[in-house]
Amino acid sequence: MTAEKIPVILDGDPGHDDAIAWTAAAAETRLRVLAVTSVAGNQTIEKTTLNAAKILTLTGMHVPLARGAARPLVAQPMTAPSVHGESGLDGPALPEPTVPVLDLPAVSLMAQVLADHPTPVTIVATGPLTNVATLLLIHPELKAKIGAIYFMGGGIRFGNWTAAAEFNILVDPEAAHIVFTSGLPLYMCGLDVTEQALLLPAEFDALAALGSDVANIVADWLRFFYSFHKEKGYRGAPVHDAAAVAALVSPALFSFREMAVQVECTGDHCRGATVADWYGLHGKAKNVHVAVAIDREAFVAWLFARVAGYGEAKR
């Protein structure tokens, strides 16, 4: 008997690693992608939405796509052109988008999908949590239709945008606080594992050697993404967002530790930090399953297998 596919909504700010995560998700037979929503983060909402349409077109993921929040709930907007370029997905040329952007706010599309689907739906969030928080604020009646939230964000040891904060959480700490206090099953793929979800330059070339147009584009996305990280001393490209997809479909690649995690929304030095109570010192409810280890080689093999799903080079 074949296992039921996991119904998911993909929400992100493509973004090279979002693009790779979505490309893997589109080729993941254990998932049924019901909808995709964009959010401002790596670039402006106009650019992340256009990139989303291009990724869906490239991967043949013909699912409803809607544009999300243009700015965080409270914080001033911030983007990451130094990492992802002016377009938010600099590097290889992509096909002109043919997947339409619905004339519907992302939160309305999310709500419609949750209401209509017969079983709970998992949200995979790989950008700032603005859309997810807004959904929870506007549609509390739909919380029961959210099976879990798997997200790339945070880190319990260090940040990557400030010393204490990871980019997705830092862009919208108030949104993250709403999600972290929602009481929903949360699976956090933070920097503790996503910086281990590295692809090495030799692996970029091995991916390209798979031969398909998609494989070559993924390799070029990695090469562009690595150009920023190489300057920072990384030995490879951390494919942060793909780890959140892998955690959902192949949890055995990870070790999780359930902990009480709070989002710091004030302070001069730690705003946006995800503060995890590793030893349970404060007796607070353990609200997050935090990924604390990853099998990098198995993760890379999983990603290769998904990209290989796009076949050989077109003859």
Ligand code: RIB
């Ligand atoms: O800190 C890494 C995260 O921020 C990734 O999701 C990347 O795409 C950016 O959104």
Ligand code: CA
């Ligand atoms: Ca992202």
